[in-house]
Amino acid sequence: MRARDLGIGIGDLPTGAHNALTDVPGVRVGHTTLVDPPRVHSGVTAIVPDGVGPDSPRPAGVFVGNGYGKLLGSTQIAELGALETPVLLTSTLSAFRAADALVGWMLERPEGATARSLNPVVGECNDGLLSDIRSRPVREEHVRAALDTATDGPVVEGSVGAGTGTCALGFKAGIGTSSRRVGIAGEETTLGVLVQANFGGTLRVLGRTVTPADVGLPVPDPLADTGSCMIVTATDAPLDARQLTRLARRSVYALARVGAAYGHGSGDYGLAFGTRPLGTPAGPAVVPDDRLDVLFTAVLDAVEEAVLNSLLTATTTTGPRGDTRHALPGGALLKRGR
Structure with missing residues (x-):
């Protein structure tokens, strides 16, 4: 079940048709899931803006909440405000191989046919507790x-693609x-x-703390915060790179709503991109800064709900050393809410 299947809707703004990133026109998502229990629970997730390439980049911004992680390609995005490849998410030690594969894939496509330089963008989380990283x-x-x-x-959500071996x-x-659907300008x-x-x-759900013990699950051994959270935001609103950086910043702020610790060993990253190029005579005008509040609300609400969905749709998993992380049971969560 997803959060809304339990009657947990975050905020007042309406969702898109699928309540998903792919509701943004021109954005696609794909997963490869790798499972060989108990040794391997890993994978890769691809976020693909239609037509993106070095000659047709999309405006983008990035924000680092805590930088203990690898977001390959982030410095060029911060410098130039442009995304020129799809975004990949994967396991920490697989990030570098994924970047190389992304370069090869792009060079074979029409969008990369003339490329002499390319900035692959790959984020990661450490799935070493539940997978042979x-x-x-x-x-x-x-x-x-x-x-x-x-x-x-x-x-598809939960224990798939880059989330196959993650826990939070x-x-x-x-x-x-x-x-979220937003009327703006x-x-x-x-x-x-x-x-x-x-x-x-x-975990905090609608302002109330929820521990494994609260919903009848075994309490896991405490761990250092050695994971990460990668957040990718997309919008078809006409924003420039600076404004998208402001969105990315608030996407990381949103993790506080669900109880994030922002610990020493956690890499908390936000990446936001727009789907339509700006600056052309026929293009729409950039949204004025004083009209951005509704988009800020949208990203805060959407991230909070996305994290809840990641927990509610996950599958209980045991790793190669016997460590187990249990999925958040929706039924028990509802009973506790009553």
């Missing part, structure tokens, strides 16, 4: 499969997504988010 199971064919099968329909807030977590626009949740803290 040193085996680096994600290979080129897995990256290509995620890119090639990316679709614009409903997004004392529970099994994974991939989660949500969207006289135009109907959509904002969507996707999270790869793998961070420490104590």
Whole structure:
């Protein structure tokens, strides 16, 4: 079940048709999931803006809440405000192989046909508790499969793709997504988010703390905050790179709503991109800064709901050393809420 299946809707803004990142026109998502219990629970998730390439970049911004992680390609985004490849999410030690595979895939496509330089963007979370991370199971064919099968329909959540081996807030977590429809500057626009949740803290649902013991689950051994959370936001609202950086910043702030600890060993990253190029004579005017508040609200609400979805749709998983993280049971959560 997702949060809304339990009657938990965050905020007052309406969602898109699938309540997912793919509600933003021109954005597709694909997963490759690698499972060989109990040794391997890993994978890769691809977020693919239609037509993106070095000659057709999309405006983008990035924000680092706590920088204990790897977001490959982030410095060029911060410098130039441009995204020129799809965004990949994967396991920490597989990030570098995924970046190489992404470069090869891009160079073979029309969008990369003339490229002499390319900035692959790859984020990661450490799934070493529930997977043999040193085996680096994600290979080129897995990256290509995620890119090639990316679709614009409903997004599979939980223990899939880059979220197969992740855990957060004392529970099994994974991939989660949500969207909001926003009227801004006289135009109907959509904002969507996707999270790869793998961070420490104590879960908060609608302002109330929820621990494994509260919902009848074994209490896991405490761990240092050695995970991360990667948050990708997309919108078709006409924003420039500076404004998208402001959105990315608030996406990381939103983790506080669900109880994130922002610990020493947690890499908390937000990346936001727009789907339509700006600055052309026929293009829409950039949204004035004093009209951005509704988008800020949208990203805060969507990230909170996406994290809850990542927990509620996950599957209880045991790793190679016997460590187990249990999925958050929706039924028990409802009973506690009453």
